[in-house]
Amino acid sequence: MNSHNTIAIDELDKPYFVWFEDNWRHDDILHAHERGQLVYVESGFQYITVDGKIYLLPQNHAAWIPPGAIHKTNSHSEKIKLMIMFAEVGEHSSFHRELHVFSVPPVLKEMIRYSERWSKKLADDLDEFVFLKALFNELPHFVEHSLKLHISLPKDKRLSQPIEYLHNHYREDIKIEDLSEASLLSLRSLERIFKKETGMTLSKYQQILRIIKSLELLTSGDLTISEIAYAVGYKSVQAFTRSFQSVMHFRPTDFIKTIL
CATH class of the missing domain: 2.60.120.280 (Regulatory protein AraC)
Incomplete structure (x- = not known):
């Protein structure tokens, strides 16, 4: 080491x-x-x-x-x-x-x-x-355009289980109710604390997680864009590309060019 x-x-x-x-x-x-x-x-x-x-x-x-x-x-x-x-x-x-x-x-x-x-x-x-x-x-x-791609680590211990659940199940369609059960918090409390601690909604956090994972897979070069789209939980390549572009402001194919 x-x-x-x-x-x-x-x-x-x-x-x-x-x-x-x-x-x-x-x-x-x-x-x-x-x-x-x-x-x-x-x-x-x-x-x-x-x-x-x-x-x-x-x-x-x-x-x-x-x-x-x-x-x-x-x-x-x-x-x-x-x-x-x-x-x-x-x-x-x-x-x-x-x-x-x-x-x-x-x-x-x-x-x-x-x-x-x-x-x-x-x-x-x-x-x-x-x-x-x-x-x-x-x-x-x-540094023409800094990547503002990050996820915040919540300091509130009540979010430990919901965050762990999200990181393990980000490929799935997660509902706030699923996290509410995991955290033993009411829906309203969970949504409020989650937004306060992470700066984003549950769906946005999940989207960022998926895009970060897709960047990791794109970097490895082992899978096609189509395979990566399904691997991170999108139902189609088009949905993945739209999501990727909305977060990154460029397409997955543009990203591949930067790492070649």
């Missing part, structure tokens, strides 16, 4: 630090860094929790995690190639103080790959400094 506990990131005496690893295993306990970090998934997929929300990073996507953000890994595909780059960022940069999850354009992908030559290098290196300063300076321009 690889973890960046073996190198004390916040004690390094350099503004940038590059860490690339095959079959990387990010820390699965909540932690934070003084530096911001760019997490790039070259192959496979990765789920991460940042400030109480779960995000999916599909292949060829990245997350900018701002300094001080509490985060951890939830799970990942069996084979994953992750590239992680840490950077000190100025107080004045509002972009670098926010979380961004985005599809990585070709130029940035090549810059990240080029940076591999400095992986785990502890000593100062002027070339590394100049190159990475340019990369992080240009990062806001590379």
Whole structure:
């Protein structure tokens, strides 16, 4: 298991630090860094929790995690190639103080790959400094549209069973009555608490769950779009495509192009 506990990131005496690893295993306990970090998934997929929300990073996507953000890994595909780059960022940069999850354009992908030559290098290196300063300076321009795709983890313990039920049965047609029985809450209380804790209705939460799962399956490349549509609970490819487009603002076929 690889973890960046073996190198004390916040004690390094350099503004940038590059860490690339095959079959990387990010820390699965909540932690934070003084530096911001760019997490790039070259192959496979990765789920991460940042400030109480779960995000999916599909292949060829990245997350900018701002300094001080509490985060951890939830799970990942069996084979994953992750590239992680840490950077000190100025107080004045509002972009670098926010979380961004985005599809990585070709130029940035090549810059990240080029940076591999400095992986785990502890000593100062002027070339590394100049190159990475340019990369992080240009990062806001590379993030054209951040994926706002996440699900919030409810803090209210009364939702533990309903959420578990949803995650296990998201493929099925779930009614609020089913969750009411699981939670021992009245329909009205459940709907109110669910919306307050997750920021969305039950049907919207289920839709987001289905789309997140479909992104994971699309990333693996093992199934056709039609097979994925049925695997995540849609009755037709058209229904899946409509749902996908309403959440992502592009079609499943467009997403496949971004990961090739």
